[in-house]
Amino acid sequence: MLHGKTILVTGAARGLGYAIAQACAAAGARLVLADRLIEAGQEEVGTLRETGADARFVPVDLADPESIEAMARDIAAHEGRLDGLVNNAAIATNVGGVAFDAIEIDLFDRVMRVNIRGTWLMTRAIAPILVDGGAIVNLASDTALWGAPHLLAYVASKGAVIAMTRSLARELGERRIAVTAVAPGIVRTEATEYVPEARHRLYEEQRAVPGPQLPEDVAGVVVFLLTPSALSLTGQLLTANAGFVFA
Incomplete structure (x- = not known):
């Protein structure tokens, strides 16, 4: 599905991001993995290469605009162009569990x-080297659809990602670049180990298809959205959550 395409996945050193990178590699893509976790990212690239994948790692910190620009320059120099961008990197761990009026301003x-800003800056930096007919997939969250309590900052940020997806779809449509968003539910990874078990059970018991959601359940959806077939879905949000909420 992705043979001959070069895909950048952010937040790819672990969890869902790495699962997306694995799925893209299995679909024949050349991978650029980006993350601020340098050692972990380099290890994952080594693992991918052992399977025969063409992959390399580039460090990036989404909180630092200069880091994002440096990453884009590096990719422009080495790959020359990209066919797809997966905006997966985000802060999720330890941002919930408190009421809206107890959230620290710094957090x-x-x-x-x-x-929000990191997703915008990443898109702005990569758009000039994204081929016409390429694709951008933004990782949102179904928490922005059902209004998960005690998670206000994260919910608000992912709601903004959904809104940005729609605006970007219109701005990049002239280049036939598809911009879509995927809203998973809670995915069982090391990044969600902090989530109370009661919240995990809520999802797993109330999904239309009961049970845990694994990273590979979402990764396949992302791979499809990176193909030319997804152009007709530009601006859309796919709730890949096994039916916990419907959009």
């Missing part, structure tokens, strides 16, 4: 700086 600002 709120940090979530917005990475999840």
Whole structure:
């Protein structure tokens, strides 16, 4: 499905981001993995290469505009162009569990700086080297659809990602670049180990298809959205959550 295409996945050093990178590699793509976790990212690239994948790692910190621009320059110099961008990196761990009026301002600002501004800056930096007919997939969250309590900063940031997706779809449509968003539910990874077990059970018991959601359940949806077939879906949100909420 992705043979001959070069795909950049952010937040790819672990969890859902790495699962997306694996799925893209299995679909024949050349991978650029980006993350601020340098050692972990390099290890994952090594693992991918052992399977025969063409992959390399580039460090990036979404909170730092200069880091994002440096990453884009590096990709322009090495790959020359990209066929797809997966905006997966975000702050999720330890941003919930408190009421809206107990959130620390510094934490709120940090979530917005990475999840919203970082997604915008990443897209702005990569758009010039994204081929016409390419694709951008933004990772949102179904928490923005059902209004998960005690998670206000994260919910607000992912709601903004959904809104940005629609605006970007119109701006990049002239280049036939598809911009879509995927809203998973809670995915069982190390990044969600902090989530109370009661919240995990809520999802797993009330999904239309009961049970845990694994990273590979979402990764396949992302792979499809990176193909030319997804152009007709530009601007749309796909709730890949096994039916916990419907959009």
